[in-house]
Amino acid sequence: MTQALTQPTPAHEDLAIEVKGMHKWYDEFHVLKDINLTVKRKERIIICGPSGCGKSTLIRCLNRLEVHQRGEIRIDGIELNDDLKHIEKIRRDIGMVFQQFNLFPHLTVMENCCLAPIWVLKEPRREAEETAMRYLERVKIPDQADKYPGQLSGGQQQRVAIARSLCMNPNIMLFDEPTSALDPEMIKEVLDVMVDLANEGMTMLCVTHEMGFAKTVADRVIFMDSGEIIEENNPESFFSNPQSDRTKLFLSQIL
Amino acid sequence: MLVHTPHPNLPPPSTSVGVIGWARKNLFSTPFNSALTLCALYIVVRFLPPVINWAFLDANWAGSTRDACTDGGACWVFVKVRLTQFMFGFYPADQYWRVILAFGLLGVLIAWLLLEKTPKKSWVAAFTILIYPIIAFILFYGGLGLPVVETNRWGGLMLTLILATIGMFFALPFGIILAMGRRSTMPIPRALSVVFIELWRGVPLITVLFMSSVMLPLFMPEDLRIDKLVRALIGISLFQSAYMAEVIRGGLQALPKGQSEAADALGLSYWQAMFLIILPQALKTVIPGIVNTFIELFKDTTLVLIIGLMDLLSIVQSAFSDPKWLGFSVEGYVFAGLVYWIFCFSMSRYSQHLEKKLHTGHKR
Numbered sequence: 001m002t003q004a005l006t007q008p009t010p011a012h013e014d015l016a017i018e019v020k021g022m023h024k025w026y027d028e029f030h031v032l033k034d035i036n037l038t039v040k041r042k043e044r045i046i047i048c049g050p051s052g053c054g055k056s057t058l059i060r061c062l063n064r065l066e067v068h069q070r071g072e073i074r075i076d077g078i079e080l081n082d083d084l085k086h087i088e089k090i091r092r093d094i095g096m097v098f099q100q101f102n103l104f105p106h107l108t109v110m111e112n113c114c115l116a117p118i119w120v121l122k123e124p125r126r127e128a129e130e131t132a133m134r135y136l137e138r139v140k141i142p143d144q145a146d147k148y149p150g151q152l153s154g155g156q157q158q159r160v161a162i163a164r165s166l167c168m169n170p171n172i173m174l175f176d177e178p179t180s181a182l183d184p185e186m187i188k189e190v191l192d193v194m195v196d197l198a199n200e201g202m203t204m205l206c207v208t209h210e211m212g213f214a215k216t217v218a219d220r221v222i223f224m225d226s227g228e229i230i231e232e233n234n235p236e237s238f239f240s241n242p243q244s245d246r247t248k249l250f251l252s253q254i255l
Numbered sequence: 256m257l258v259h260t261p262h263p264n265l266p267p268p269s270t271s272v273g274v275i276g277w278a279r280k281n282l283f284s285t286p287f288n289s290a291l292t293l294c295a296l297y298i299v300v301r302f303l304p305p306v307i308n309w310a311f312l313d314a315n316w317a318g319s320t321r322d323a324c325t326d327g328g329a330c331w332v333f334v335k336v337r338l339t340q341f342m343f344g345f346y347p348a349d350q351y352w353r354v355i356l357a358f359g360l361l362g363v364l365i366a367w368l369l370l371e372k373t374p375k376k377s378w379v380a381a382f383t384i385l386i387y388p389i390i391a392f393i394l395f396y397g398g399l400g401l402p403v404v405e406t407n408r409w410g411g412l413m414l415t416l417i418l419a420t421i422g423m424f425f426a427l428p429f430g431i432i433l434a435m436g437r438r439s440t441m442p443i444p445r446a447l448s449v450v451f452i453e454l455w456r457g458v459p460l461i462t463v464l465f466m467s468s469v470m471l472p473l474f475m476p477e478d479l480r481i482d483k484l485v486r487a488l489i490g491i492s493l494f495q496s497a498y499m500a501e502v503i504r505g506g507l508q509a510l511p512k513g514q515s516e517a518a519d520a521l522g523l524s525y526w527q528a529m530f531l532i533i534l535p536q537a538l539k540t541v542i543p544g545i546v547n548t549f550i551e552l553f554k555d556t557t558l559v560l561i562i563g564l565m566d567l568l569s570i571v572q573s574a575f576s577d578p579k580w581l582g583f584s585v586e587g588y589v590f591a592g593l594v595y596w597i598f599c600f601s602m603s604r605y606s607q608h609l610e611k612k613l614h615t616g617h618k619r
């Protein structure tokens with residue numbers, strides 16, 4: 001791609017995500033309040049907090065699945081606003097994995113993976129298929145390439161969803177509770193893939209309640225409650241020495 | 256100590272249990288079921304033989320005048336003698352080949368598109384949509400050296416098929432556009448779609464046809480004369496596209512929001528998401544509704560009778576008043592009904608086949 005869009009300024013160079021004073025409302029309901037967050041390249045961030053506190057809304061704002069009303073979001077130095085060119089560029093840069101997988105049921109696993117590279121990145125089909133096969137091998141299901149999503153187990157589907165996002169070669173990956181819809185024995189196979197990804201240096205933002213996973217991979221844990229970031233710390237301090245009462249209460253319930 | 260030995264993979268149990276086993280399981284499983292079976296059997300035995308006698312065994316097939324109909328059953332001679340008129344209306348007999356060629360070509364194209372494993376489908380589709388209509392127009396109407404046949408001489412099954420095909424050809428895409436408009440977040444397309452759909456759905460087709468043929472000319476300038484057939488076609492297409500739009504909107508609404516979110520997150524544009532992700536799934540879920548609308552459209556073409564177009568049903572009816580053939584209306588109606596049924600039933604079967612073919616794994 002030509003770099004016709006705003007060149008990142010040097011100060012922003014090593015910042016993948018920059019959120020400043022961001023607010024969001026659903027009608028009257030103030031769901032995100034004054035969010036400030038910077039994520040460096042290759043940083044791995046875990047977001048946790050009680051149900052309904054706005055975790056999903058926050059990460060969905062980062063690729064414009066939800067629109068924020070105040071404040072500023074910059075991804076790789078590009079400001080996220082109404083400009084469709086910016087949104088397009090940012091969405092190519094960010095991969096997202098959903099709780100409900102959201103695979104396209106009318107397409108095979110291979111077609112799911114190749115669709116966006118072919119139509120958005122205009123890759124030739126052959127090349128897109130080779131890339132897809134590489135990522136399917138990485139998530140350990142190359143043999144399922146010609147099946148339809150409906151014929152796979154939940155864990156396999158979620159791994160396909162991860163491979164599908166990776167095929168766009170994103171710089172940043174967002175995960176919204178990727179294991180919450182899975183049976184316990186399938187959680188591990190998905191987490192293993194995510195740990196691999198983290199070890200390879202992918203910038204990751206992950207909403208999850210898997211605290212074991214948080215302890216192994218996270219550089220930072222962010223705790224949210226009622227639309228605010230309450231606490232932000234490295235995993236050791238976060239789990240052993242939480243600062244606020246709300247964090248303590250949350251941890252006592254979840255651990 | 257219990258030692259596990261791996262169990263070999265066995266073939267699945269065979270399901271053939273023979274006729275008696277099948278009947279016991281399906282027809283006589285409970286006393287109530289048995290009673291229903293016997294009831295149905297009685298009705299079949301009581302009514303089927305007379306019908307078969309009338310239609311086949313006692314029927315008259317040979318001959319060319321009503322005097323040939325001496326046996327008690329149906330007089331198919333009537334249909335036989337009138338058959339070309341039922342098929343082609345008042346189209347000149349020496350030009351029938353044009354109609355046959357046009358429909359034959361359409362049949363080949365459709366078969367090409369519907370059958371599996373035929374090569375170059377997208378080229379054939381483009382040809383069918385862009386070039387075939389021109390060829391068909393020239394064949395039916397005339398031009399390029401072919402003598403002109405005015406539309407008032409078109410009639411019978413040919414006219415019915417023309418009305419139905421063109422109606423479907425426009426109703427589906429137009430319905431898709433209207434449904435997308437109605438679901439749009441932009442206020443103007445949405446308002447236009449809602450008004451259009453609700454306006455056409457609120458009016459009976461008869462009224463639409465009547466207005467298009469009787470009232471429209473009153474308001475139109477003298478020299479602008481739109482063909483009656485064209486006006487009927489516009490009426491039918493717009494009317495059915497309003498229904499089609501609602502059917503398709505149902506499909507769009509049934510699709511989980513996650514699908515369009517996933518498409519957005521991958522960077523697909525609105526139109527890419529629409530044509531690659533949303534519409535294929537939405538249309539698939541509403542195949543029964545789409546085919547239902549097609550079948551309705553096919554049968555609604557009979558209403559053009561009230562504006563004086565001679566479709567299959569009206570040409571059959573007009574034959575009843577031929578003094579040489581008074582009193583054979585039952586045969587005429589049975590024949591017309593059978594023709595309509597064959598077409599509608601084929602559409603229904605194809606839709607079932609399509610649903611099976613497009614089924615990809617279990618819905619969760």
Ligand SMILES: Nc1ncnc2c1ncn2[C@@H]1O[C@H](COP(=O)(O)OP(=O)(O)OP(=O)(O)O)[C@@H](O)[C@H]1O
Pocket residue numbers: 026029031050051052053054055056057058
């Ligand atoms: N489309 C919407 N319209 C109005 N309110 C919404 C909408 N989506 C979410 N909310 C509300 O916003 C709040 C935050 O929702 P969000 O989905 O971000 O929570 P969450 O932290 O992800 O919770 P969970 O852990 O249950 O997924 C919730 O109280 C929810 O009811």
Ligand SMILES: [Mg+2]
Pocket residue numbers: 055056057176177
């Ligand atoms: Mg959530």
